[in-house]
Amino acid sequence: xxxxxKALFEPRSVxxxxxxxxxxxxGYEILNNLIEYGFPGKIYPINPKAEEILGLKVYPRLSExxxxxxxxxxxxxxxxxxxVIDEAGKVGAKAAVVIAxxxxxxxxxxLEEELVKRARKHGIRVLGPNVFGIVYAPxxxxxxxxxxxxxxxxxxxxxxxxxxxxxxxxxxxxxxxxVSAIISIGNKADIDDADLLEYLGEDPRTxxxxxxMEGVRxxxxxxxxxxxxxxKKPVIVIKAGKTEAGARAVASHTGSLAGNVKIxxxxxxxxxxxxAMTVEEAFDWARAFSYLPRYEDGKLVLVTNGGGAGxxxxxxxxxxxVRLSPPPKSLVEKVREYLPSFASLGNPIDVTGQISSEGFxxxxxxxxxxxxxxxxxxxYCQTAVTDPMLIASKLVxxxxxxxxxxxxxxxTMIGGEETYWAIQRLNKARxxxxxxxxxxAAAMATVINYGRYVSRVRNLRNG
Amino acid sequence: xxxxxKALFEPRSVxxxxxxxxxxxxGYEILNNLIEYGFPGKIYPINPKAEEILGLKVYPRLSExxxxxxxxxxxxxxxxxxxVIDEAGKVGAKAAVVIAxxxxxxxxxxLEEELVKRARKHGIRVLGPNVFGIVYAPxxxxxxxxxxxxxxxxxxxxxxxxxxxxxxxxxxxxxxxxVSAIISIGNKADIDDADLLEYLGEDPRTxxxxxxMEGVRxxxxxxxxxxxxxxKKPVIVIKAGKTEAGARAVASHTGSLAGNVKIxxxxxxxxxxxxAMTVEEAFDWARAFSYLPRYEDGKLVLVTNGGGAGxxxxxxxxxxxVRLSPPPKSLVEKVREYLPSFASLGNPIDVTGQISSEGFxxxxxxxxxxxxxxxxxxxYCQTAVTDPMLIASKLVxxxxxxxxxxxxxxxTMIGGEETYWAIQRLNKARxxxxxxxxxxAAAMATVINYGRYVSRVRNLRNG
Numbered sequence: 001x002x003x004x005x006k007a008l009f010e011p012r013s014v015x016x017x018x019x020x021x022x023x024x025x026x027g028y029e030i031l032n033n034l035i036e037y038g039f040p041g042k043i044y045p046i047n048p049k050a051e052e053i054l055g056l057k058v059y060p061r062l063s064e065x066x067x068x069x070x071x072x073x074x075x076x077x078x079x080x081x082x083x084v085i086d087e088a089g090k091v092g093a094k095a096a097v098v099i100a101x102x103x104x105x106x107x108x109x110x111l112e113e114e115l116v117k118r119a120r121k122h123g124i125r126v127l128g129p130n131v132f133g134i135v136y137a138p139x140x141x142x143x144x145x146x147x148x149x150x151x152x153x154x155x156x157x158x159x160x161x162x163x164x165x166x167x168x169x170x171x172x173x174x175x176x177x178x179v180s181a182i183i184s185i186g187n188k189a190d191i192d193d194a195d196l197l198e199y200l201g202e203d204p205r206t207x208x209x210x211x212x213m214e215g216v217r218x219x220x221x222x223x224x225x226x227x228x229x230x231x232k233k234p235v236i237v238i239k240a241g242k243t244e245a246g247a248r249a250v251a252s253h254t255g256s257l258a259g260n261v262k263i264x265x266x267x268x269x270x271x272x273x274x275x276a277m278t279v280e281e282a283f284d285w286a287r288a289f290s291y292l293p294r295y296e297d298g299k300l301v302l303v304t305n306g307g308g309a310g311x312x313x314x315x316x317x318x319x320x321x322v323r324l325s326p327p328p329k330s331l332v333e334k335v336r337e338y339l340p341s342f343a344s345l346g347n348p349i350d351v352t353g354q355i356s357s358e359g360f361x362x363x364x365x366x367x368x369x370x371x372x373x374x375x376x377x378x379x380y381c382q383t384a385v386t387d388p389m390l391i392a393s394k395l396v397x398x399x400x401x402x403x404x405x406x407x408x409x410x411x412t413m414i415g416g417e418e419t420y421w422a423i424q425r426l427n428k429a430r431x432x433x434x435x436x437x438x439x440x441a442a443a444m445a446t447v448i449n450y451g452r453y454v455s456r457v458r459n460l461r462n463g
Numbered sequence: 464x465x466x467x468x469k470a471l472f473e474p475r476s477v478x479x480x481x482x483x484x485x486x487x488x489x490g491y492e493i494l495n496n497l498i499e500y501g502f503p504g505k506i507y508p509i510n511p512k513a514e515e516i517l518g519l520k521v522y523p524r525l526s527e528x529x530x531x532x533x534x535x536x537x538x539x540x541x542x543x544x545x546x547v548i549d550e551a552g553k554v555g556a557k558a559a560v561v562i563a564x565x566x567x568x569x570x571x572x573x574l575e576e577e578l579v580k581r582a583r584k585h586g587i588r589v590l591g592p593n594v595f596g597i598v599y600a601p602x603x604x605x606x607x608x609x610x611x612x613x614x615x616x617x618x619x620x621x622x623x624x625x626x627x628x629x630x631x632x633x634x635x636x637x638x639x640x641x642v643s644a645i646i647s648i649g650n651k652a653d654i655d656d657a658d659l660l661e662y663l664g665e666d667p668r669t670x671x672x673x674x675x676m677e678g679v680r681x682x683x684x685x686x687x688x689x690x691x692x693x694x695k696k697p698v699i700v701i702k703a704g705k706t707e708a709g710a711r712a713v714a715s716h717t718g719s720l721a722g723n724v725k726i727x728x729x730x731x732x733x734x735x736x737x738x739a740m741t742v743e744e745a746f747d748w749a750r751a752f753s754y755l756p757r758y759e760d761g762k763l764v765l766v767t768n769g770g771g772a773g774x775x776x777x778x779x780x781x782x783x784x785v786r787l788s789p790p791p792k793s794l795v796e797k798v799r800e801y802l803p804s805f806a807s808l809g810n811p812i813d814v815t816g817q818i819s820s821e822g823f824x825x826x827x828x829x830x831x832x833x834x835x836x837x838x839x840x841x842x843y844c845q846t847a848v849t850d851p852m853l854i855a856s857k858l859v860x861x862x863x864x865x866x867x868x869x870x871x872x873x874x875t876m877i878g879g880e881e882t883y884w885a886i887q888r889l890n891k892a893r894x895x896x897x898x899x900x901x902x903x904a905a906a907m908a909t910v911i912n913y914g915r916y917v918s919r920v921r922n923l924r925n926g
Contacts, residue, residue: 029847106805145847147879161771163816167844170879171898212771240771245787246778249770252807278901279775279877307712308624308675308703312742315709324708342569344715353626381630384492384608414742416610416633435634438741 004125005191005199007094009136009181011071012041014143015062015093017084018075019045021053026099027075028053029145030133037135037142037149042067062087069093072124073133073143078102078111081129082118089122097143098128104187105130116189125195131186132162135169137179138205144184146170153178154207154290156200158193160185160214161240168212168279176427177287180206192217194225201229208289209235210282214250223271230272231457234289234450237273238282239264272453274446281442284434288443291430292408295451298374300444301327301367302348305355306381309414310348313379313441320445324348328372335363348379357386361394365402368409375408377444379437382415388422396429405431408447412440467588468654468662470557472599472644474533475504477606478525478556480547481538482508484516489562490538491516492608493596500598500605500612505530525550532556535587536596536606541565541574544592545581552585560606561591567650568593579652588658594649595625598632600642601668607647609633616641617670617753619663621656623648623677624703631675631742639890640750643669655680657688664692671752672698673745677713686734693735694920697752697913700736701745702727735916737909744905747897751906754893755871758914761837763907764790764830765811768818769844772877773811776842776904783908787811791835798826811842820849824857828865831872838871840907842900845878851885859892868894871910875903 014034020027027047031054034043044067045053048060059065062072062084072088074081078100088096096119103112112129119126127134133144137152146166155177159165165184172179180203183196193216200206209229216222226235241250242261268275276282300322304310314324324347326332332345338359344350351363364378378395382388392413399405411426411433413419419435426433434440477497483490490510494517497506507530508516511523522528525535525547535551537544541563551559559582566575575592582589590597596607600615609629618640622628628647635642643666646659656679663669672692679685689698704713705724731738739745763785767773777787787810795808801822807813814826827841841858845851855876862868874889874896876882882898889896897903 024847159771161769161774163769163844163846164771164775164877166816166846167769167772167877167882170845170882171877174880174883214771214774238775240774240778242778243781245781246774249774249777249809249811252770252809252813278779278899280899280901306624306626306630307715308622308627308677309630311624311677311703311709311712312627312701314712315703315705316741318706318708346712346715348712350715353629381626382633383626383629384487414627414630414634417637419630419633420637436741436743438743 001202002125002195004095004123005195007070008125008127008134009199010139011095011141013044013067013069014039014041014071014073015044015046015065015069016073016075017046017062019047019050019053019058021050026145030073030075030099030143033142033144033148038140040140044069063090065091070095071143072096073099075099078108078129082114085115085118085122085124088124093124095125095127097131097133098126099131099133101130103129103189112187112189119190126190127183128186129189130162131184132166133184135179135182137181144182146182147173149173150182151176151178153180154205155179155286156181156206156209158183158185158196158209159212161212162186164212175283176424177283178290188217194218194222197225197229197235201232207233208286209233210286211235211237212240213237214240219267223267226271226273231454235273236276236282236285237268238276238279272457274450284439284443285446287427288410288432288447291432292447293405294454295375295408295448297455298407299325299328299372300375300377300448301331301373302377302379303351303363303367304348304379305351305353305360305383305386306379307350309379309381309437310350312437313377314348316438316441317445320442320449322445322448328370331367331370331373334366338362353381353383354385357390357394360386361391361398364395365398368407369402375444375448377440378409378411379440380411380413382413382419388413388415388418389425392422392425396426396431399431408444410440410444412437464665465588465658467558467586468658470533471560471588471590471597471654472662473602474558474604476507476530476532477502477504477534477536478507478509478528478532479536479538480509480525482510482516482521484513489608493536493538493562493606496605496607496611501603503603507532525554528554533558534606535559536562538562541571541592545577548578548581548585548587551587556587558588558590560594560596561589562594562596564593566592566652575650575652582653589653590646591649592652593625594647595629596647598642598645600644607645609645610636612636613645614639614641616643617668618642618749619644619669619672621646621648621659621672622675624675625649627675638746639887640746641753651680657681657684660688660692660698664695670696671749672696673749674698674700675703676700677703682730686730689734689736694917698736699739699745699748700731701739701742735920737913747902747906748909750890751873751895751910754895755910756868757917758838758871758911760918761870762788762791762835763838763840763911764794764836765840765842766814766826766830767811767842768814768816768823768846768849769842770813772842772844772900773813776840776900777811779901779904780908783905783912785908785911791833794830794833794836797829801825816844816846817848820853820857823849824854824861827858828861831870832865838907838911840903841872841874842903843874843876845876845882851876851878851881852888855885855888858894859889862894871907873903873907875900
């Protein structure tokens with residue numbers, strides 16, 4: 001394990017160079033987030049013109065800090081960053097987060113090279129420059145100027161875009177997506193995706209890694225590391241700059257080379273990396289992976305009370321390589337006892353729009369508890385004879401009573417306001433739920449395809 | 464105009480055969496919806512065993528109704544439906560909505576043929592059987608057992624699926640999508656998509672038509688009618704049964720032949736019909752079309768405060784055939800005056816994450832007011848220095864002050880809870896807004912492509 005990268009995630013002490021007294025200023029917000037998110041180690045604000053900020057003693061410069069400093073967050077004008085790195089070296093810092101912009105992204109490549117040269121001299125690993133910071137929930141570390149309180153969880157999010165990254169950080173809060181880490185990777189002058197993947201791949205608190213990527217510098221190394229990590233946990237990538245015009249926009253944004261799209265897609269597939277085409281897909285899938293056990297084997301069974309929604313889900317699954325076979329005979333015999341005579345007992349099992357809330361949940365649980373079934377997609381359309389919240393509550397209760405999920409279950413609830421609350425209820429209980437049938441089906445396809453990938457690469461290793 | 468189809472949308476009087484006293488029963492819910500939604504004409508409940516339901520005098524049979532009956536809603540067991548149609552004929556009904564199921568969809572084709580034969584004899588047009596009813600907001604007609612209060616607006620929604628249709632009817636309420644009509648089309652024994660398209664194409668209250676379709680009986684007629692309608696207003700289709708397995712699911716659902724997917728897609732394209740791949744897309748686009756003026760010509764300009772979100776939007780637009788050219792020089796000169804020096808003045812115009820709320824709105828309005836610009840996509844990432852609700856309010860105010868939208872403007876706001884409220888604010892003011900950049904960009908691509916289609920077919924006609 002690289003000591004510098006480890007210090008980035010698990011520092012014992014943090015200094016903020018450029019700490020500010022003024023709310024709204026980046027140097028204030030970072031300090032405030034560090035304190036408010038409850039970082040348990042020492043925090044040293046550095047500012048030659050202040051004595052105390054937010055109740056903490058301020059030091060005029062890094063070299064005057066009395067203790068050791070593991071991590072230095074640098075929010076000062078670009079031109080003086082290299083000198084700050086020198087000071088950081090003198091106090092034994094192992095890592096620096098360079099918030100400052102004004103480097104390669106505006107054509108100032110020499111300054112960026114100088115920054116890296118100084119850092120290497122002192123053995124300091126650098127995140128950035130041009131980043132909004134890092135959050136690592138297990139260390140209670142929020143050294144960013146994004147939102148203060150993200151929900152702790154198991155999704156690690158690496159973003160090459162600043163404003164989009166901060167915005168999505170806010171989105172995880174509303175969408176109740178628990179995160180282990182959020183890392184703004186910026187210009188990648190030193191630390192790049194592969195370094196972070198290595199750490200997060202080993203991190204027991206991270207179950208799924210999501211990357212917003214415009215380009216990688218060292219594609220070969222990224223793929224090598226990714227190939228190992230994807231054997232253990234899913235890695236989802238949103239690759240921006242998929243079209244020529246998009247690639248030009250990338251160039252004027254972070255100065256990265258977006259590269260040839262097909263090369264990226266092929267490489268991702270070979271390394272077991274899951275490519276999401278939209279932000280919505282990426283977060284939908286991250287949520288599913290973070291809640292669910294891995295798909296092992298067995299049939300996927302669809303249970304629906306709305307034929308049309310069953311068709312749309314089938315279309316989506318099949319278009320993503322998941323074929324449906326008839327449900328197990330033992331399951332058909334079981335549900336036949338209580339379903340309406342005109343129910344369709346294929347796959348999807350159409351329990352009909354006349355089913356009660358209890359009947360719907362019963363069919364879903366019977367499918368889930370069948371030994372030949374490996375995964376269940378429950379597709380619910382709001383009807384006059386059912387209550388979405390009752391279905392959600394009963395489903396949560398039944399899953400709890402059965403000792404929790406031992407195979408993937410994904411739910412879609414389509415309808416009015418009640419379904420929105422029911423979806424929240426399910427997500428809170430870690431049963432992934434979505435308001436659209438195709439989104440749920442795409443998430444299920446991704447979960448199954450990843451489960452198969454892992455089985456395949458493991459069999460190869462053992463075979 | 465077909466008299467029967469007209470009576471379906473604009474009846475002066477409605478009878479409900481099979482009206483029930485018991486809440487929860489279909490025959491009660493339909494009657495209740497008719498009353499609650501404020502149907503101004505005469506309503507006649509028919510039930511041999513009741514005297515009064517919901518304050519209305521009940522008649523034992525249709526033939527005893529004292530006045531004329533334009534529309535008959537039939538909710539009785541399938542086997543007696545043909546006799547009810549005979550009675551309807553005697554009182555001069557022009558249309559019937561056959562709610563009852565138990566016809567072709569369960570293999571009972573003879574009964575369905577008998578139903579049609581009797582209806583033809585009396586000159587009655589039939590919607591269904593196997594439907595949840597019809598809503599037509601301009602007539603204050605809700606002859607369905609779906610939700611009572613849909614939001615009046617300009618989207619007409621035709622659905623071949625019952626449970627999914629009712630669920631989506633509920634969704635329009637939460638998503639604040641105003642509807643002119645919701646029609647459950649069921650088995651299409653008589654009235655089919657083409658009949659409804661003909662009516663809705665002429666209907667000044669309907670600006671966009673959305674169809675959930677599993678299959679059409681008379682493909683040629685549908686395409687002929689669609690080709691005429693799409694010259695006047697957009698027609699969006701969700702075609703279910705796109706895969707072989709999906710087609711099998713269709714067969715066991717409504718008994719329709721889903722047919723060859725490619726044939727459908729090609730035919731849709733030739734007729735100017737917009738094919739949506741998911742329910743989410745379909746409703747996203749319907750919302751945009753219902754709010755916006757048609758795209759005529761001129762440049763599409765993207766304004767973003769987040770480079771990454773700009774790249775993702777560019778990718779989506781280009782992948783849907785919309786190319787981006789540099790912004791007009793006059794616009795660049797104008798925004799240069801107040802944007803940060805490191806702002807990127809290409810297309811997208813990246814106003815940078817350091818822009819204020821006012822600055823962002825100003826840039827969007829400058830783009831919108833530029834003569835060479837034909838459409839604007841505003842891409843906002845929530846940052847610490849901006850306030851999503853302030854941006855939404857200022858944007859609504861500025862658009863109002865400029866006399867309303869004269870070209871398409873679509874907004875995406877990415878972030879935490881505040882952005883969700885800001886999106887609601889914009890949608891309420893009829894500026895289409897979405898929480899994901901790709902969804903906004905896909906909606907914009909669809910609006911532009913449709914605008915170009917209309918210009919092309921009109922030029923062909925004039926040329």
